[in-house]
Amino acid sequence: MKRNRKEKDRFTGAMFRSMLGPAVLSSLGLAFGDAADAVVVGQRMGATGLAAVGLALPVYMVMNVFVHGFGSGGSVYYARLMGEGREQEAVRNFRQVIQAALAVSVLLGAAGRLFLDRFLWLLGTTPSDGAVFAACKTYVGILLIGMPVIFLSYVSNYYLRNDDYSRLAGIGFTVGNVSDFLLNVVFVIWLDLGAAGAAWSTVLGQLISVCIYGGGLARGKSRLRYRPVKPDLRYVLACLRLGFGTSVHYIYQMIFLIFANNTLMNTAGAFGVAVFDVIQNASYFVSYVYDSAAKAAQPLISTFCGEHNETAKRNVMGLGLKAGCAMGILSAALIALFPGTVCAVFGIHSGEALALGRAALRIFCLGTVFAGVNALMESYYQASGREKGVFIITTLRSAVILFPVTWFCSRLGAEGFWWLYPATEFLSFAVFCVFMHVYPLRGDGLREERIFQRTIENRNGDVGEIAGEAGEFCEKWDGGPKQVFYVTMVVEEICLAILEHCGEREKAYIQITLVALEEGGFELHVRDSASGFNPFSLETGKAGDSYEFDMNAMGMMVIKEKAREFFYRQYQGFNTLTVRI
Template sequence: MTQAPARRRTGRRQHDREIVALAVPAFGALVAEPLFLMADTAIVGHLGTAQLAGLGVASALLMTAVSVFVFLAYATTAAVARRVGAGDLPSAIRQGMDGIWLALLLGAAVVAVALPTAPHLVDLFGASEAAAPYAITYLRISVLGIPAMLVVLAATGVLRGLQDTRTPLYVAIAGFVVNGALNAGLVYGADLGIAGSAWGTVIAQCGMAAVYLVVVLRGARKHGASLRPDAAGIRASAQAGVPLLVRTLSLRAILMIATAVAARLGDADIAAHQIILSLWSLLAFALDAIAIAGQAIIGRYLGAGDAQGARDACRRMVEWGIAVGVVLGVLVVISRPAFLPLFTSDPAVKDVALPALIIVALSQPISGIVFVLDGVLMGAGDGPYLAWAMLITLVVFTPVALLVPVLGGGLTALWATMTLMMTVRMLTLWLRTRSGAWIVTGATR
């Protein structure tokens, strides 16, 4: 009778150690892009409300361009982790190299499309006449860094699958420091305005990609994995990523719709929305650090054929997600008076942002569950279900969000709608994990 509880306590402690060992370093790497954006927001925000509104529109487009290809990290993490669990390191790294080559090809395609269409993309978001020129300038420069960011995603996925989240942490810290220094120097020292902020971020992103490539290439040589592009492997990586691409496009569509609605509420609303979205992204990545640990741990357990270990790890990570969500919500409430002045001195923007921040704080425990379960299913390679679940969420969210300007409530109502979106995601993911259909063991799904 006493042995079973003791075994459960031992199992929980083991899972806790694994989660902490992977999640804490993963947090640093995950927040790199949101921290870049928050640094840009803080620096550009003091140039003026029009500049901040322009950054809000451009950054939403840029985050979409990068985030739609986040499967380069997530699918690679799951595939590599499964092969690690099965004891096949050369095959694991070869899988990652295919993802890196795919990242370079996709990055070049994004740049080719985004540069000439920048004015039209900004116009689609309903940017005001004052904000549009700043949005176009920032977008056209920053898009040059997208190939580097996609390489970072793919290489990070390789390292996570190998159960290494420390290297991404070190690279992220260095990148953030360089980005902040360059932005401040180019915006104010060189007097380049919003263009200086964009150039600083591009340079930092390229430096991060270079470091990741050196680390991954060394690992490939050590284990005898080929560095040459393999057409069949690249196609396989792309095919495996299609369901996650659909899932991410649906999520980005939700965020773009929210930004478009905020832009039509007025410059103060879109500026406040940009600040809140920057914070929301940072909080989301903090919660996703547990999910990243989940991807690596779940993939490894399933690759080793340990279905019960995968179930136990999933349950423990959900408990972590709820607890961390509660803590983050409390921190948001407490830090509100000190947080907003970092990004704007406009009283109108502060007045709009304050009540919306309360909504964000209350939704954090829900977000904790969502991100953890999302990571668990990604680690299991359950991409098709994730795609359908996010499409359902998009269908529910869109009409409600579009009614906000008609029914009133402003930015607070818009962020209440965002909470509805997260609740729908939580329900769809919970139903899948409870069913057990995601548990498929072996080196490949």
């Protein structure tokens, strides 16, 4: 059999670009929404309000552990199941995860309200802090009430992006977060509701996102319809464990925030915590820019994992790195060039706080490239289902490196504290690269020799040759005569039907991935650029009824009868077909 040839990937570039726009929109909306409370409260209440919002950041970290754990872990499984053609299992996955996420949100909210004063003490504020304590208590209390809405919004967004609804996810998330900002202006500035107005604007903004998601799904043909199901704790924990590889970062981040807030409160007072909140919001903005590239890549990588398409996985990761670094470097450069403007946006206009803020922002920007690359690697390993790699890099940059570096930098005073950001990211990147060189992580266990891949470029003459090569591939992996014949027929009939549908009207590309499964049998994945054509939709009548009898339709009928399973869907502008033989 001929060896696999190096062929140009005709699909991943277009698929990634179609995902990137909505992902950028969604991430910028998230950054806008996260900063809204700090911006408006800072402008209205000054350092006191900014400090109160900053002290509440660990609450968001607690929520993030679960919303990103359930959302990312569950949606990765969902995308892989869809990539394998297992639609019913994918729908069950969605319903189990949504149900579990809502249950956890109710329990967390109730527990937080019950022990609110003790929780605030842990965050770093007590009644002796006066206005800061009062504002923080009001803000946190309302967030705890709105937890179910926030959980539903974030987890739904993950699933929408993995179900070919990335545009709806981007629009809903952005509109919700812009609404958060506008409601902040109304509640905090116009109505003078202070911290309460900021908290309610956050909850209502996420509620608006949920309404947009629901309205869009009601008009579409999405599989994402919630129905109560019998809880399967083991299954839900498996999803959470996969997502926990990256969401564990938020546990470490919570510990870091508590330590940093307490340190700065003791050494620099409220204005030190206020500057820290500015840095945190700047870090969210830059990290969300990189995260947009990761969000665009993740559904594709998970899908290609289900198809065992290693080349496409690597290509998507390369595109994500290029896009993320281009946007991230530009964002960091703007912050470093105009640090005074950034401080002014958050209500810091003069004095010692402004001088400290300028210096801190410039130091922070030095490590943003390493931070972005680390985040993209986390996303790649998670989307590939390789929890160990995710856990290692997340633990390095969020605990093993971060905590000792933070302790050391806290001894440098308020001016030197900020060096923890570039030092942590650079050291984490370096240590992880060394670890990967010494102990390379294994893939999904399927050897490259078990994967046959070809691309047809609108030349009917290629079909017979490639069908023959597919048959030889089956023989190599102990396929019986019937399997070899059937695989050859499936490849030939499907490809000819697609090419005939395209005709001369459009340039057709067909990507064939044939996998020799370790448990026996074969799995065929076909992706093509024909405009919305499902070969299995062809209809056939009796051969004697008409001279217009369609042999392609007859071939599809035979394939449907003989295949163990088959599944068709349109995904990111291309038709995808899975046949198990």
